Amino acid sequence: MLIGLNEAMEYAEKHDCAIGAFNTPNLECIMAVVGTAEKLGVPVIISHAELHESVSPLAVIGPVMLLMAERAKVPVCVHLDHCEHLPYLQSALDLGFTGVMYDGSMLPYEENTANTKEAVAMAGKAHADIEAEIGTLAVREDGEITGQGPVYTEPLLARQFVGDTGIDLLAPSFGTAHGIYKAQPQLDFERLSQIRDLVDVPLVMHGGSGCSEEDYHRAIRSGVRKINYYSYMSREGVYGVKQLLNRQEVTFFHDLAAAAVRSMAADAEHAMRIFSVH
Numbered sequence: 001m002l003i004g005l006n007e008a009m010e011y012a013e014k015h016d017c018a019i020g021a022f023n024t025p026n027l028e029c030i031m032a033v034v035g036t037a038e039k040l041g042v043p044v045i046i047s048h049a050e051l052h053e054s055v056s057p058l059a060v061i062g063p064v065m066l067l068m069a070e071r072a073k074v075p076v077c078v079h080l081d082h083c084e085h086l087p088y089l090q091s092a093l094d095l096g097f098t099g100v101m102y103d104g105s106m107l108p109y110e111e112n113t114a115n116t117k118e119a120v121a122m123a124g125k126a127h128a129d130i131e132a133e134i135g136t137l138a139v140r141e142d143g144e145i146t147g148q149g150p151v152y153t154e155p156l157l158a159r160q161f162v163g164d165t166g167i168d169l170l171a172p173s174f175g176t177a178h179g180i181y182k183a184q185p186q187l188d189f190e191r192l193s194q195i196r197d198l199v200d201v202p203l204v205m206h207g208g209s210g211c212s213e214e215d216y217h218r219a220i221r222s223g224v225r226k227i228n229y230y231s232y233m234s235r236e237g238v239y240g241v242k243q244l245l246n247r248q249e250v251t252f253f254h255d256l257a258a259a260a261v262r263s264m265a266a267d268a269e270h271a272m273r274i275f276s277v278h
């Protein structure tokens with residue numbers, strides 16, 4: 001069943017948990033994530049990141065995501081992740097995405113705010129819900145290290161940003177990074193709690209995969225309602241394929257794809273179970 005991003009957040013608020021938002025740049029990811037959510041009976045968010053356009057064009061993968069969401073036995077939100085270009089955001093809305101993230105976090109405050117306001121209006125017209133970011137993570141989605149390092153979100157500026165833009169969800173920067181962690185991340189939970197106390201929208205944890213169970217639970221207790229999770233699940237898919245290739249001769253690519261689905265589903269299940277309780 002296809003649901004809106006705000007509906008997913010209402011569920012999380014009601015159940016005092018977080019909803020996993022998994023990037024799904026191919027069919028194997030969609031099958032692993034939606035299949036696992038159905039197995040556990042929990043809502044889920046499947047996301048397409050703009051930077052994956054070269055891997056999987058939105059026009060191809062978007063309709064597949066929407067079809068899988070509509071047919072799912074559990075509520076599924078179809079979301080656009082880290083969109084930096086408004087025409088691309090419009091393309092996702094035109095397809096019927098129910099959530100979108102505009103990311104102007106690398107821009108000066110005024111420019112980020114102006115663009116985010118425009119994105120809010122676009123999403124509103126399409127009856128979709130919108131997430132935006134202020135502050136920057138240490139590593140961007142594509143693995144590029146941000147020039148100035150991480151810029152932690154200032155709680156007061158976060159309040160102003162939410163008020164100025166009218167967004168539905170806020171992605172603050174509090175110590176996580178995208179990709180695979182080289183050392184255990186040190187999360188600033190005090191900052192997160194301060195932000196939660198100042199803004200009245202659900203908070204999103206980016207760079208969510210690779211954190212400890214305790215960190216997830218502390219983040220949920222500090223107001224996080226959506227956890228973006230991808231890199232570690234994707235790496236499990238690679239491990240699954242490697243193991244199969246080490247065990248036997250493989251002729252058919254679909255056997256590799258199936259092995260990847262099984263490994264990613266197991267990892268997604270572990271994550272979803274952690275996010276469901278705190």
Ligand SMILES: [Zn+2]
Nearest residue numbers: 141206207228
């Ligand atoms: Zn992110």
